[in-house]
Amino acid sequence: MAVSVAVVGMGPLGLIALKILKEDGFDVSGFEKRSWVGGLWKQSYDSTLSVTERTVFNSSRFRSAISDYPFSDAIDDFPTARQIWQYMESYCDNFGLRPHIRLNAEVKTFSRVQDKWAVEYVQDGSMSTGFFDKLMISPGTFVIPRSPKLKDIAKFEGDVLHALNFPNPSRFQGQNVLLVGFRATAQDLVVELAPYAKKVYIAHRNGLLLVSRYAADGKAYDQAQSVSFMFIQLFMEKWFPNLWGSFLDKIFARMSKKSFPHQPDEWGLTPAPSVATTPPLIADAIYPHLKNGFAEPVWGVQEIIGPNTVKLIDGRVLDDINTIIYTTGYESAVTCAPKEYNPYPVADEPPLLFRNIFPLHSNPDVRNSLAFLGQGAFPFPGFVQFELVAMAISQIWQGRSHLPPLSQMRQWHRSHLAWRQSLAKRYNSMAYFVAVFLSAPDHMRWLDRTAGTGIFAHFSSPFSWRAWRFWWADPAFYRLCKNGLFSPAIWRLFDMGHGRKPWAGAKAQIIEDNRVAEARRQERLRAVEKEKLEGKQGGT
Known part of the structure; x- marks a missing residue:
């Protein structure tokens, strides 16, 4: 049974x-x-x-x-x-x-x-x-939604809610909205509020790295982690964590400035915490709203000083706030x-x-x-x-x-x-x-x-007999798995004797994933070049 x-x-x-x-x-x-x-x-x-x-x-x-x-x-x-x-x-x-x-x-x-x-x-x-x-x-x-205890919040006469209870955004037509907390949820709400609200402030107490979905070569940002690179990461994190953390922080900071060059000091995004403890924000959706001023990062809330007035920790006062929304996570x-x-x-x-x-x-x-x-x-x-x-x-x-x-x-x-x-x-x-x-x-x-997936046995060591056997059977495919796109299907390639058979379609899917990724990368680069060309023509 x-x-x-x-x-x-x-x-x-x-x-x-x-x-x-x-x-x-x-x-x-x-x-x-x-x-x-x-x-x-x-x-x-x-x-x-x-x-x-x-x-x-x-x-x-x-x-x-x-x-x-x-x-x-x-x-x-x-x-x-x-x-x-x-x-x-x-x-x-x-x-x-x-x-x-x-x-x-x-x-x-x-x-x-x-x-x-x-x-x-x-x-x-x-x-x-x-x-x-x-x-x-x-x-x-x-x-469980996490909500901060803002000093004198009882003085506030507008609506106060957690993002969990975010209603249809049309409810905020013409309002000034204060979001408390700056992570992915704040980005989602800014995008939702953009057609309706008058202004959105984003109160935060820590810096934040903003990174783009795409790298300069047209690849999605997470394509940078091949199987080979993953094992480098794991080795460095284990044996040289300080050096690796410093290296990643510098790389991400450079990526952030290149992708989103307009980041005024007043936004308070730097210095950002290390990526070792605080993941960057994939900020493509929110950045245009930050740049045009609809959404404005501000310092954290110190206290509520009136029915619609909020004082920030840097002394700035925000008047005419209609709604406070906690985007402080769970x-x-x-x-x-x-x-x-x-x-x-x-x-x-x-x-x-x-x-x-x-x-x-x-x-x-x-x-x-x-x-x-x-x-x-x-x-x-x-x-x-x-x-x-x-x-x-x-x-x-x-x-x-x-x-x-x-x-x-x-x-x-x-x-x-x-x-x-x-x-x-x-x-x-x-x-x-x-x-x-x-x-x-x-x-x-x-x-x-x-x-029992066999990824470490087949890729982590050059002295593994399984790795050599896999390479000998199909050197080109081995190289594609190790240095190409880290397709999820790679985890379904091997039979390690644990009773779970490999997925029969894994090899074909890995090859197809690499083909589609490259085709879309080329398509994206062509679109970028076309956009640049049209911009130059429009400026003449």
């Missing part, structure tokens, strides 16, 4: 996990409180986190696809939110997941009952309980978890989990049957790193890979906290060092080994 698994949350991570577990022979059941799959990638105006109408994915289509389900030709270089949602709907149907999913089914809590997980959920107004051998929770990375949480299994006993602190996945529970049956998705991440584009987590969990639950003893799991957690503390101290910054960030050199190697 197949082992039963409940997967709570049918956003991208939950869907991917459901497919992988189903593929590996588990009896799967998915639970989703909304009436659709794909989670936040479908816009909603309720009290749940979602994209806005004009949100664009930060990773390019060339790096973002699920490893065995490529994007269609119609997808933009940087997919829109709607394209991502439609992609998830298509993924769900292509792999026959929909019959295994309960929609409008909100999991309220879970407990351990006679060696089973009792999952209590409300569906269509009725409470039910399902019993499962394994339980996977996928609440998303950011759950805390990670698992709201359905009872106290015994809650991975966040302390809010906004790293989760009490091994590899940010498995509970550090005294009962080995709990450790080997409960897992959390989306609670660990490192700078790597697209959905692949979350696929790897689901693959690793599946391999462990099948007994093909194994968790270490509890003492080693706890030692890993202590080492992880020490790494975070040393990084924060080194860069004197916790500006955006969110609770789920992990060390890539350590965690990626563990994921590769536990999931």
Whole structure:
């Protein structure tokens, strides 16, 4: 009889996990409180986190696809939110997941009952309980809205809301809007407000690097990371972290100034925190609004001094502010978890989990049957790193890979906290060092080994017999994999004896991904040259 698994949350991570577990022979059941799959990638105006109408994915289509389900030709270089949602709907149907999913089914809590997980959920107004051998929770990375406590906010007579509750933007017609916080959400709201608001101020207390989606050679910015370059990154981050961090900061600062040369000192964007703790903002959407003055970065709020008046920490006073919107992000949480299994006993602190996945529970049956998705991440584009987590969990639950003893799991957690503390101290910054960030050199190697993908075995060492055999069989293809586009399909090439067969279409997809990326790069360069030529002709 197949082992039963409940997967709570049918956003991208939950869907991917459901497919992988189903593929590996588990009896799967998915639970989703909304009436659709794909989670936040479908816009909603309720009290749940979602994209806005004009949100664009930060990773390019060339790096973002699920490893065995490529994007269609119609997808933009940087997919829109709607394209991502439609992609998830298509993924769900292509792999026959929909019959295994309960929609409008909100999991309220879970407990351990006679060696089973009792999952209590409300569906269509009725409470039910399902019993499962394994339980996977996928609440998303950011759950509880974080709102600052502005001094004397009670004096403010305009609307005050969190971005989570952002309504139809037409509501802000002719208003002066103050956004508190400058990250991706602020960019999304500026774009939404542009047709309606009179002026938008963006209050922030830390610097920020603005980078473009495209490099000067026409490639998407994330195409710079080939397989070879990834291993250089992992080596440098592990053995020479200070040198590598300084190098990346200089590179990104140069890229920022070249892509967006108009960055006045008054905006307060420099000095920016290190990219080691604070990722840059892909700022193509917001920069035109910054440049034309519609959106203006200002210093953080000191206090509210009148019904519509805000004083900033540099002494400047903003009059006639109609609405304040917090774009200050979210805390990670698992709201359905009872106290015994809650991975966040302390809010906004790293989760009490091994590899940010498995509970550090005294009962080995709990450790080997409960897992959390989306609670660990490192700078790597697209959905692949979350696929790897689901693959690793599946391999462990099948007994093909194994968790270490509890003492080693706890030692890993202590080492992880020490790494975070040393990084924060080194860069004197916790500006955006969110609770789920992990060390890539350590965690990626563990994921590769536990999931059984074979990337390290075939590419990381020139002395590997697997690498030599792969090169000997097809030298040109080997070079394309290692130095060409880092296609997601590369993760599906190899059979490492873990019971998961390679994707038969992986090689063809890698070749096609490289062809499409190059064709679009050439098309983009031609468009840029045409634009320059028309500009010169218009100036004569």
